[in-house]
Amino acid sequence: MELSLYAARSAVMAATQNQSVIANNMANVSSTGFKKITQHHSDFILPGTQVVSTRMDFTDGSVSPTNFKTDVAIQGDGFFQIDVNGTIGYTRAGNFTVDADGSLVTPSRYKVSPNITVPEGYDVEFTDTGLILAQDNDGNEVELGRLEAVRFPNNHGLVHIGDGIFKQGPNSGSPISGNFGDDGFPGLQTNALEESNVDLADEFTTQLVNQRWFQGNIRVFQSTDQMIGETMDIIR
Secondary structure (H helix, E strand, O other): OHHHHHHHHHHHHHHHHHHHHHHHHHHOOOOOOOOOEEEEEEOOOOOOOEEEEEEEOOOOOOEEEOOOOOEEEEEOOOEEEEEEOOEEEEEOOOEOEEOOOOEEEOOOOOEEOOOOEOOOOOEEEEOOOOEEEEEOOOOOEEEEEEOOEEEOOOHHHOEEEEOOEEEOOOOOOOOEEEOOOOOOOOEEEEOEEEOOOOOHHHHHHHHHHHHHHHHHHHHHHHHHHHHHHHHHHHHO
């Protein structure tokens, strides 16, 4: 009976943690470039369930046109490179804007790395190879730089720091830089954004299964506790 208590307890804890994962996925269904997280289990030496990892799913999300010149969507395996308070970060979200200083920034106000400064009075746009172009009212065009495409040998080794931003981790391998569209690097779609890869219908189904799993193991725990109590009464 003691083993069934351990088994039910571990399963309830796993289901509780999984509910947090599901809730986070559902909350970010509209977040640009968000990657859903899944919980993975393993049996252990005592009967029951052990959460061995929560892994991010790096499959591409759908791409939706926005018609904003500073919106770009990565198609394939790769990231944009940004400056996160003096350290390098990586993101899939390409909804860039130009701040008051003329710097190209993310919605969290982190600058693109290397820094791109847009001259006052110029409109900025991207090409599908990552070139950043600016044009004034007279049609004069200048090239400001390029968005770098960055890949990692193991995306699952990256460290997620929030806001869809990652940093290099001990198991990610070193970043590999290149140009969008080159062999081995992702493509780039301009005037568009990558949507979250969360499927809301799948999350609702997973949530329902998780609730049944939680409820079933609560009943096991309660029944076992009752049996233990009855056994103790007999002994007395």
